[in-house]
Amino acid sequence: MSDSSVSNDFIEEIRDFAAKLSIRAGERALEMREGGALAQDFKQEVELVTEADLEVSDMICDAIRQAYPDHELLTEESEGAAAARPDLEKPTWIIDPIDGTVGYARGHFQFCVSIAFCIKGEIQVGVVNCPALNELFTAIKGQGALLNEEPIQVSQTDELKHSLVATGFPHGWDGIDRLVERLGRVRNCCRDVRRSGSCAFDLCWVACGRIDAYYEEDLKAWDLSGGKLIVLEAGAEYGFFADNLRHEHQEIRGYANLAGNPKVFPQMLAILDERTEHG
Numbered sequence: 573m574s575d576s577s578v579s580n581d582f583i584e585e586i587r588d589f590a591a592k593l594s595i596r597a598g599e600r601a602l603e604m605r606e607g608g609a610l611a612q613d614f615k616q617e618v619e620l621v622t623e624a625d626l627e628v629s630d631m632i633c634d635a636i637r638q639a640y641p642d643h644e645l646l647t648e649e650s651e652g653a654a655a656a657r658p659d660l661e662k663p664t665w666i667i668d669p670i671d672g673t674v675g676y677a678r679g680h681f682q683f684c685v686s687i688a689f690c691i692k693g694e695i696q697v698g699v700v701n702c703p704a705l706n707e708l709f710t711a712i713k714g715q716g717a718l719l720n721e722e723p724i725q726v727s728q729t730d731e732l733k734h735s736l737v738a739t740g741f742p743h744g745w746d747g748i749d750r751l752v753e754r755l756g757r758v759r760n761c762c763r764d765v766r767r768s769g770s771c772a773f774d775l776c777w778v779a780c781g782r783i784d785a786y787y788e789e790d791l792k793a794w795d796l797s798g799g800k801l802i803v804l805e806a807g808a809e810y811g812f813f814a815d816n817l818r819h820e821h822q823e824i825r826g827y828a829n830l831a832g833n834p835k836v837f838p839q840m841l842a843i844l845d846e847r848t849e850h851g
């Protein structure tokens with residue numbers, strides 16, 4: 573981004589604000605879970621939502637509205653979120669209050685609070701907090717990625733056959749056989765596969781080198797935006813293994829995402845590639 577009207581001081585202020593907010597939000601999510609049974613519901617009959625998703629979403633949005641009343645907000649839990657097409661030109665926050673709800677509700681540690689800040693068409697700040705592990709991942713565009721304030725890098729694994737690869741699945745059952753067939757092709761070429769249940773978690777684990785690649789067909793902007801900047805700033809290659817069939821904004825595109833260390837990325841792309849338009 574070349575526009576000097578968005579100062580580095582402002583972007584650092586946003587990063588610090590988002591980081592503190594994600595820690596408060598994570599504490600609240602843990603506290604609600606420890607407090608006992610969470611009220612649960614299903615969106616479109618298949619997608620679990622708990623009272624914690626809603627409360628944490630409100631907590632984050634209220635804090636942002638108070639601090640930055642003229643900024644745009646897109647949270648998974650707002651009405652009409654699925655159809656929203658933010659242009660990201662104005663200051664825009666993209667929030668997944670709990671990414672990995674299914675595991676969260678079952679007492680797993682693989683869930684995250686994800687907050688991204690975009691302006692002038694780009695994600696400029698990414699914050700992903702994994703509260704159950706006390707791990708806070710942050711990135712500012714062009715300034716590298718941090719885990720608990722220490723710089724992180726993607727793995728050095730250079731062959732797919734030695735790689736750990738993560739993926740995820742949508743909440744419903746439609747098309748699942750096709751996704752499982754694809755996973756079989758990947759598993760045949762790598763060391764093993766992982767399924768954490770949180771896109772933000774998977775992207776951050778690629779960023780810090782615990783796994784080597786992550787792909788998923790059907791993501792939303794709030795799943796990926798925070799983790800995407802973190803993994804890119806940690807040195808990953810990031811791209812798409814199919815055409816942009818949904819005509820999404822490229823920066824927050826959820827269809828057919830692939831991230832990996834630069835050695836493993838092309839090997840994964842060769843297995844997954846369904847593009848007709850290259851480049």
Ligand code: IPD
Nearest residue numbers: 670671672673740741769770771
């Ligand atoms: C889900 C997680 C999961 C991914 C799904 C997402 P949610 O988000 O990121 O890993 O496979 O595609 O919907 O519903 O737990 O916020």
Ligand code: CA
Nearest residue numbers: 668671672795
């Ligand atoms: Ca999510």
Ligand code: CA
Nearest residue numbers: 648668670671
């Ligand atoms: Ca969520």
